[in-house]
Amino acid sequence: AQTVTQSQPEMSVQEAETVTLSCTYDTSESDYYLFWYKQPPSRQMILVIRQEAYKQQNATENRFSVNFQKAAKSFSLKISDSQLGDAAMYFCAAMDSNYQLIWGAGTKLIIKP
Amino acid sequence: NAGVTQTPKFRILKIGQSMTLQCTQDMNHNYMYWYRQDPGMGLKLIYYSVGAGITDKGEVPNGYNVSRSTTEDFPLRLELAAPSQTSVYFCASGYTSTYEQYFGPGTRLTVT
Numbered sequence: 068a069q070t071v072t073q074s075q076p077e078m079s080v081q082e083a084e085t086v087t088l089s090c091t092y093d094t095s096e097s098d099y100y101l102f103w104y105k106q107p108p109s110r111q112m113i114l115v116i117r118q119e120a121y122k123q124q125n126a127t128e129n130r131f132s133v134n135f136q137k138a139a140k141s142f143s144l145k146i147s148d149s150q151l152g153d154a155a156m157y158f159c160a161a162m163d164s165n166y167q168l169i170w171g172a173g174t175k176l177i178i179k180p
Numbered sequence: 181n182a183g184v185t186q187t188p189k190f191r192i193l194k195i196g197q198s199m200t201l202q203c204t205q206d207m208n209h210n211y212m213y214w215y216r217q218d219p220g221m222g223l224k225l226i227y228y229s230v231g232a233g234i235t236d237k238g239e240v241p242n243g244y245n246v247s248r249s250t251t252e253d254f255p256l257r258l259e260l261a262a263p264s265q266t267s268v269y270f271c272a273s274g275y276t277s278t279y280e281q282y283f284g285p286g287t288r289l290t291v292t
Contacts, residue, residue, distance in 0.1 A: 071222075100279045112223075112270060112283035158222055162279050166211060166230070167238065170222035 069094045069163045073171035080149045081179050087134075088144045088174045090159030096120075100162040101135070101142045106173070107155040115157070118142065146176075154178045182206055184284035186271050192290045193261040201256040201287050203271030211274045212254040213281060214238075214246060216267040223270065229254055261291045 070093045080086035092101065103115040118126045118135050125133050130150075134143045142161075146153055159171040187202045205212065210231045215223040215238075225238030229248040243265060245257040254273075258265060268288050272281040 102280070110268065110286050112272075114280055114282075117278075117280060166274075166276060166279065167213075167225055167228065168223070168281060170224075172220075172222045 069096075069161060069169045071159055071161050071169050071171040073159055073174050075174045076172075077175040077177065079177040079179055080146075082151060083148055085145060085147045086149055086176065088146075088157050088159075088176065090142045090144070090171055092140050092142060092159070092161045092169075094140070094161060094163070096164055099164075101133075102160045102162070102168070103131070103133070103142075103144045104158045104160060105153075105155045106158065107152075112158075116144065149178050151178050151180060184271055184273055184282055186269075186284035186287050188287060189285065190288045192292065193258075195261060195263065195291060197261050198257070198259050199261070199289075201258070201269055201271075201289075203254045203256065203284060204252050205254075205271075205273040205282070206252065207273060207282065208251060209273035209275055209282070210251070211276060211281075212248065213272040213274075214244070214254070214256045215270045215272065216240065216265075217270060217286075218267050226256065226269075258289075263291050265289065266291045 072091045099120045101118045105113045116128045130147045156173045158173045160168040184205045213228045214226040227246040229235045271284040274281040
């Protein structure tokens with residue numbers, strides 16, 4: 068069965084600095100999609116970034132970028148110039164062949180002012 | 181364009197009661213999903229639908245039922261509520277072409 072592992076229950080970073088959240092996954096699929104979602108205290112799930120496994124280029128969205136290592140099955144999220152509004156739970160998710168998302172347990176990101 | 185809407189936002193049920201959580205999307209997405217999120221955990225898939233009239237079980241379907249009579253609506257039915265069903269429930273929808281899922285605001289359900 069496909070699994071997604073986030074090994075950091077909690078991370079903290081100083082405002083304006085850079086932080087990297089880790090995610091590893093296990094899949095037997097050759098083509099798949101990976102996602103990072105953000106869940107602020109409002110509990111709304113917000114898509115941060117998406118990576119298609121067949122694309123070698125790492126996805127970027129403004130201050131958010133990923134380091135996708137397909138052979139290592141690693142999909143980390145880098146947040147540059149951290150802002151107070153980035154404080155949230157961050158979930159890594161992988162799409163399986165049935166179009167279902169398999170979710171990690173989440174990483175709580177704390178931003179220190 | 182409201183996206184994905186869910187009602188109610190909060191609900192308290194007594195053990196053995198039943199209720200329906202409503203979910204509607206106005207993006208003409210073919211895929212719809214129901215998840216539950218227990219405290220401090222990620223999301224677990226309850227049921228999903230690939231189109232009107234088609235539903236299938238996810239990881240944790242016991243105690244729940246769904247139907248999909250229209251593209252827009254995907255209600256989740258809880259029969260004989262149990263304390264183990266205390267959770268936050270999220271509805272989501274998406275296209276197969278992008279595989280992104282768009283989430284509703286969630287329903288916090290407490291069963292006592």
